[in-house]
Amino acid sequence: MIRFDHVSKRYPGGKEALTNVNFELDQSEMVFLTGHSGAGKSTLMKLIIMMERPSQGQVFVQGVNLNRLGRRHIPDIRRNVGVVFQNHQLLFDRSVFDNVALPLTISGYQPREIGRRVRAALSKVGLADKEKHYPVTLSGGEQQRVGIARAVVNKPPLLLADEPTGNLDPGLSEEIMNLFQQFNQVGVAVMIASHDLVLVKAMGHRQIILSGGRLET
Amino acid sequence: MSQDKGKAASKADTRGSIGAKSGGTKTAGASTHSLQGVDYLRSYFANHRLVAKQTIQNLVRSFVTSTMTWMVIGVALGLPAMLFILLDNLEGLGGDWQGKPGISVYLQADVSEREGRLLAKTLGSEPEFIAARYISAAQALEEFKQHSGFDEVLNSLPGNPLPAVIDIEPDDVSTIELKMSVQRLEEKAAVESVSIDLAWIERLIALVTLGERFVLALAIFLGLGVLLSIGNTIRLAIENRRAEIEIIKLVGATDRFVRRPFLYLGFWYGVGGALFAWLMVQGSLLFLSAPIEDLIYSYRGEFTVKGMGLEDSALLFLTGAGLGIVGAGLAVGRHLHEIEPT
Numbered sequence: 398m399i400r401f402d403h404v405s406k407r408y409p410g411g412k413e414a415l416t417n418v419n420f421e422l423d424q425s426e427m428v429f430l431t432g433h434s435g436a437g438k439s440t441l442m443k444l445i446i447m448m449e450r451p452s453q454g455q456v457f458v459q460g461v462n463l464n465r466l467g468r469r470h471i472p473d474i475r476r477n478v479g480v481v482f483q484n485h486q487l488l489f490d491r492s493v494f495d496n497v498a499l500p501l502t503i504s505g506y507q508p509r510e511i512g513r514r515v516r517a518a519l520s521k522v523g524l525a526d527k528e529k530h531y532p533v534t535l536s537g538g539e540q541q542r543v544g545i546a547r548a549v550v551n552k553p554p555l556l557l558a559d560e561p562t563g564n565l566d567p568g569l570s571e572e573i574m575n576l577f578q579q580f581n582q583v584g585v586a587v588m589i590a591s592h593d594l595v596l597v598k599a600m601g602h603r604q605i606i607l608s609g610g611r612l613e614t
Numbered sequence: 615m616s617q618d619k620g621k622a623a624s625k626a627d628t629r630g631s632i633g634a635k636s637g638g639t640k641t642a643g644a645s646t647h648s649l650q651g652v653d654y655l656r657s658y659f660a661n662h663r664l665v666a667k668q669t670i671q672n673l674v675r676s677f678v679t680s681t682m683t684w685m686v687i688g689v690a691l692g693l694p695a696m697l698f699i700l701l702d703n704l705e706g707l708g709g710d711w712q713g714k715p716g717i718s719v720y721l722q723a724d725v726s727e728r729e730g731r732l733l734a735k736t737l738g739s740e741p742e743f744i745a746a747r748y749i750s751a752a753q754a755l756e757e758f759k760q761h762s763g764f765d766e767v768l769n770s771l772p773g774n775p776l777p778a779v780i781d782i783e784p785d786d787v788s789t790i791e792l793k794m795s796v797q798r799l800e801e802k803a804a805v806e807s808v809s810i811d812l813a814w815i816e817r818l819i820a821l822v823t824l825g826e827r828f829v830l831a832l833a834i835f836l837g838l839g840v841l842l843s844i845g846n847t848i849r850l851a852i853e854n855r856r857a858e859i860e861i862i863k864l865v866g867a868t869d870r871f872v873r874r875p876f877l878y879l880g881f882w883y884g885v886g887g888a889l890f891a892w893l894m895v896q897g898s899l900l901f902l903s904a905p906i907e908d909l910i911y912s913y914r915g916e917f918t919v920k921g922m923g924l925e926d927s928a929l930l931f932l933t934g935a936g937l938g939i940v941g942a943g944l945a946v947g948r949h950l951h952e953i954e955p956t
Contacts, residue, residue, distance in 0.1 A: 446864070448955055475866035486861050503867040505657035547865065 398422045398555055398586040399445060404454035406440050406610075414440040416610045417454070422588060424554070427581040429597045430590040432607035438590040441607065442557050445588075446478050447471045459554070476504060479548030479585075481558035485540045487532045487547075493519070494528040497546045504551065518546040522576060538569040545573070549580060556580055558589045562596065570596055662874070669878040673886070680886070683847055687887025687934065690840045692894040694833035695922070695930050699895060701825050703906075703920055704818070717782040717792070719799055720806045725778065733804055734780045742795060744783045751778045777806055837937060844883050844941030848876050852949050860955040869950065876946045877939055884938020888931045895930075896921055 399422040406415040415437045422428055430438050443449040444456050447463060456463045458474060466474065479500075487496050494515055501511045519525050522542040532540055541561060548556060558577065562570035574589075574596060581587045591597055597604060606613040673680040719737075721730055731748045738746035749757070754776040759765050784792060792810055799808045852859070859872055903919035910917035922930065 448864075469869075472863075472866040472868045475864065480864065482864075486864060488858055488861055490858075499862060500865045502661075503862060503865065503871050505654065505661060507653075507657060507660075 398424050398426070398459060399588070400457040401441075401444075402455045402457070404444065404451045404456055406437075406444065406449060407452045414610050415444075415451075415607075418607075418610075418612055420605055420612060422586055424586055425581070425584045427578065427587040427602045428589075429600070429602055429604045430588060430607065431592060431594060431597055431604055432613075434592065436607040437610040438607055439559055440610075442480075442559050442588070442590060445557060446475050446480055472503075476500065476551065477553050477555065479551075479553040479556045481541070481544050481548045481556070481561045483560035483563045485532075485544045487540060487543060489532050491531075492528065493524065493530050493532065493535070493543050496532065496543055497528075497550050499547060500551045514550055515546075518550040521549070521579075522546045537564050538573070541565065541573060542576070545576060549585075554585060556585050556587045558587070560590055560592070562591065562593055567596070571599075574600055661871075665874050666878050666881075669875055670882050673879070673882055680883075683843070683883055684886040684890050686843055687840050687883060687938075688890025688894060690836040690843070690891075691887055691930065691934055691937075692891030694829055694836055695891055695926070696895045696898060697825075697829040697832070699899065699920070699922055699926065701822055701829060704825070705822050706920065717784055717795065717799070717808060717810050719780040719782060719808050721778045721780065721804055722806045723777060725804045727778070729804065730778050730780065733802075737780060737782060737799075742785050742791070744785050746780050746782045749779045749781060751776050754779055837933070840884075840887065840934075840937045841941040841944070844880050844938050845945040847883060848880055848942045848945035849949055851879055852876060852945065852953070856953055859950070859953045863953070864955045872950060873946050876950075877942050880938040880940075880942020880945075881935055882938070884934040884936065884941075885931060886934075887938070888934025891934070892922065892927060892930055 399420075401418045401420050404415055404418045405413065407413045418437075418441065430441065432438055440449060444451055444463075445458060447466070451464070459477065461474075463474065488499070497515045497518055498511050501514060506514070516525065516528070519528055522545050524539060524542055524546065527535065527539065527543075532543060535543065545558075545561070548558075556577065561577070562573050565573065570593060577587050577589060578600065721733075725733075727748075727750050730750070734746045734748035737743055751774050755768065755774050758776065759768055762768075784795060786792070796808045796810060799805055862872060899919055899921045906919050907917055
């Protein structure tokens with residue numbers, strides 16, 4: 398599903414965020430990406446959805462070498478990867494429904510199909526009754542779940558989450574993690590960046606540990 | 615959610631489409647939309663309709679701001695449109711009067727009145743002239759006295775300085791025909807000289823041509839102004855929606871999708887501006903038509919000021935819409951690439 402082949406990323410200014418990273422994520426696998434903040438977790442995820450390009454090495458997503466894809470094809474990759482952001486990245490002038498519908502709208506789905514899928518995704522994350530609300534009226538945990546609904550609404554084969562429980566209390570964090578696990582159980586490959594080591598350990602999946610931009614083995 | 619089935623199906627889809635991409639297919643746009651053929655087209659046009667509707671709704675919602683932009687564009691479009699229409703009317707004026715240029719044939723002093731009347735009769739029966747009227751020297755003097763008010767001066771002259779004249783109303787009023795007629799008339803023995811009042815028409819036409827060039831130059835400048843002001847308005851709109859653009863790019867919106875609402879915004883600014891321009895031009899013409907018609911009447915006769923016809927109006931709206939889209943396109947092309955999610 399994902400393969401990093403000797404990937405390094407150096408930002409302009411000389412800071413090396415990733416150094417010679419090699420790993421693979423299988424289809425339907427769930428993996429945690431851990432490490433201190435600044436260890437390169439976010440950079441690694443940005444490389445997968447082409448928010449950044451590697452300085453060296455190659456990134457493959459579903460067998461496609463991202464180095465070979467032009468700017469024009471970035472949307473194609475992003476439509477196949479559901480991403481949950483730590484800061485949610487919701488549109489605050491639109492309802493929950495419209496936020497979740499966004500990936501379908503940009504792909505040109507019919508309104509009826511959009512309605513069906515959005516409601517299914519919202520009920521999956523337990524927000525079926527909040528579709529007409531605006532994100533500001535929701536709690537942090539609820540906003541995060543809107544973000545998750547948006548990430549899964551077009552049924553991507555790969556789900557990325559960057560610190561999805563960063564600002565949540567332990568009870569809510571576990572709920573969110575269980576949600577990811579449910580998606581994984583139906584065949585979605587999941588990669589979660591988290592520094593909540595206790596929770597990660599409790600979940601019991603493979604860990605990829607980053608330290609100073611390098612993989613720990 | 616029937617996760618199992620959906621997931622399996624979408625996996626197959628997506629792998630296929632991404633694989634196709636890496637092969638370098640250029641037409642793969644449709645395949646990655648998960649929609650094909652007719653469905654894709656239908657949803658494409660549905661999105662256009664939706665975006666068009668949403669942008670105009672947003673503009674109407676912030677009515678005061680939008681109206682100010684519309685009026686700026688309206689003035690810039692309306693001024694040259696107004697001048698073009700006035701020039702058009704002026705040209706019509708020339709055309710109207712061209713129908714009545716008289717040819718004045720001045721006879722030699724030694725031509726008798728009988729001979730003169732005979733010549734007038736012959737000329738009047740020729741096919742190229744509609745009518746010919748003989749005016750004797752005495753009559754001419756009498757008319758001149760009446761119109762000029764030089765009574766006493768003329769009375770003090772020893773004799774009548776004026777020649778007899780034949781006034782001819784020509785049938786064909788094209789300049790070439792008239793000039794040929796004049797030449798032919800001048801060759802006649804009884805004729806001293808011939809004059810037609812063509813000069814002022816030629817001057818009018820030259821003046822109108824000059825005016826058209828001037829207005830065209832003005833229109834180009836103002837059109838450039840419209841382009842820039844729409845471009846700038848769109849740039850601000852893009853700036854205001856930066857966060858939104860980043861997010862929809864993050865979830866996989868294509869550049870075209872991101873661009874679309876801004877192009878429609880430019881389109882509506884242009885169309886709204888054209889509407890204001892149209893109202894201004896028609897209003898001003900209505901306001902001006904009575905005094906203009908009075909003025910024309912005092913000279914020569916009937917004249918109706920023409921407003922903007924269907925064609926002129928269509929041209930105005932097309933120009934507005936075109937400038938709007940191009941202005942927005944320029945702004946979008948310059949600024950949209952700068953906005954990338956970080």
